[in-house]
Amino acid sequence: MAKLTNPLKLLLSKLPPMPSQPPTYEARRNTLSQLAGLIGVAVLVHFQIANLSIALFALAIFALKTTIILGKLSIPPRLVMMILTIASLGMVIYAYGGWNGQRAGISFLILLVALKFLESQSLRDYYIVSLLLYFLGASSFLFNSSIANIIIVIFYTVAITSILFQISNPAKVSLKNTLTTSASMIAKALPLAIILFFFFPRIQGDFGFLPSFDKSNNASSLSDSLVAGEMASSAFNNELAFRVEFNGGVIPKRSQMYWRAKTMPIERNFQWSVVEPDPNDFAVATKIRQSNSLQAGKWRYQILHEKSKDKYLPYLDYISGSSKGQTLPDYSVYLARPEAGPFSYQGSSTATSSSPENIVAGFAAAIDRSSLLDLESKPSAKLQRLLRQWSDGAVDDAEVVERVYQYFANNPFMYSLLPPSLDENEPLNDFIFNTREGYCEHYASAFTIIMRMLGIPSRVVVGYQGGTSVNDNQFIEVRYSDAHAWSEVWVNGRWQRVDPTATISPERIKYGMDALMELWESGLLGSNNTG
């Protein structure tokens, strides 16, 4: 065993010798027409998903191949194939501005299938085309994972299997035999697949509708980044985050209860993330501590926080005093070392951020405008026209903010816990003009990006909104399902909170997440989106 042997070769050497390869045969024309039919269906479905020019191009290639099959012609010469391949690559890049993205990917795939089908001659080529069709069918779920689509794709899979069945059988088989065999194979596969589905460990993420199994072992926290579509899963996490007891019975209205945890100033393609505080921030934090007063605020409260690994503590917007952690210039409270178990702290807050007149030392009026205007997303031409409309003739930034806010209010935007995924290349454009369905992070993200595009310094804030009143307002319980994201804009020399979700789904803010979930479950909300 000292000699290193290829395990596969070792295995093969122990097997009896393989017989010689049976002679190859030509795929039957009948089978090829069926395969052509399946590719035709795929191309037609593609019209719904992808760029029109690409779908047309795929259709043209498909038509060419169909002519070749029916007319028993020979396939195009190599040069033509090369030109077509380069042309299709060019089209994908031109249509989507690059490789990345689900739509670009699926368009590339459909062109690949069409081109491979066009050049196919041998059995193996047709095998590969059929296998690619399996993949294509499955990837349609990235755009539509409704039950109806799943059923359609399962039937499609039966059809592909029947093609493979015919290709691999040198003798002619009846269509009935073909279909019954492939249908029975899929029927036998389904129970097995369902078992695998439930017992196969997932590397990442949960199935949205299922509670995660191991939450109790791990301390929860709010994510340090905001990715469209991720926060919605927390809507189903009913775990308690913290309890609040207000001193003196002065309790803010539910719509005022924004529990601010962290700000996210960095934008990368519709995703936001926090910045770890730097020494400069801590220097400011020391200054702020001097003016820290638990007595100053309008609301004074005690928070009993459950175990958490989060470094940012939730305080009611806007903080004027805190008993724990370091208050940073962005009003978030930072805890360098998370507590091992549940912990409590006190805070006091006022309704507005420090106004220019009585600015608390440290929350300086001077902001780093350039970092708060930095964007990775670029406005599309369509969005640019809209931006111009918003900024033209506005007296001040406040009016611009109001105009954008009204745009969300006056257009058919919808609040959804299971929003459709966005185009990877232009998520903002896709969201503003196409899908118009999102959870709070979509609105916070879109609104903040638009603010920055309009030159108004802004950032995304993540925390909790609302809470459940317990024992006649003795406590407020805030759960992870209350997690929320909103926007903050720098207008008139101070930070102002803008929550675009409030205009889309006032119920969310007014009655809280629980009430919304009831609406959701009763089907009154977002009933038109199942996936």
Place this chain on the structure above:
Amino acid sequence: MSDFSIGRKALYILPTRVGWYFALILAALFGIAVKFDNQSAFMMLFILVAVGLIAMVYTHNNVIGLTIASHPSKSVFLGSPAVFPITLSNPSGKPRHAVWLIAGGFHQLSTLGGGDQQTIEVKLPTVQRGFFPCEPVNLSSLYPIGIFFCWTKRFVSDERCLVYPQPLDLVPFPEDGSHHGREEATANVRLGAEDYAGMKNYQAGDRMRDIHWPSLAKTNKLVSIQYENHSNSSVNLSWFTLPSSLNTEDRLSQLCYWVINAEKNGQRYQLEMPNHTIEFDKGMNHYHACLRVLALWGDNIDVVGEGENG
């Protein structure tokens, strides 16, 4: 005739090249499902994984339990294929689809219904005179969707085909023995030399002109007239009369051609080899005995003992 039943230990299965492509597609799909955390894509992935597993079971079940049996093979002349009849039978009630029977370079596809059996003539090219053993026989199948293929252990048939030398006409046919003045000095009367001896059932190799056509009309059977010819010609087919320019194989080929010719002409003939002579005679047994000697010439097999039992 020996039977060979395909049991579990005699059956092997591996993915085909297309099967590896299939695995590649599954891996890509897994990547997509994880990246986009798409539960439907996961479901689809698992359906395809299950299809792969079920295809494997189908492939296996398509060949397991079949039995192979071999039958004796008829002698042939070098150059024409040796034919080994192999019976493939399906004792189970389930039909078997697209099973390849493979022996060397020979491939035959067969589909067997439940309880069916099928005899396949395995034709293998002959390259050398002498005994030609049947190539080991394998069964193989790609059924149902070509992502797995299974193959069996080799079935080595006991049957062998005796390959006679290739008949070649290089030297003119020797004159009748009478001209050489050897043993059977008889008058060389060709016409009417043969005396009527009786009728017998037609046998392959009988002359066309010997067929008794009126019987065919009456009994619908081919009957040939048999002649007794004491007095007809006889010929000595001798190794020694061949020119020395011919090598061994050519000599054997030439003798083979003469044997065929003599038998066809109804002559009595004697095969004279350096160490062994088959005495004057005619008829099928004599014919095959002579050819057998030629086929096995130079082999260590005791051709004499076996050859003279006819």
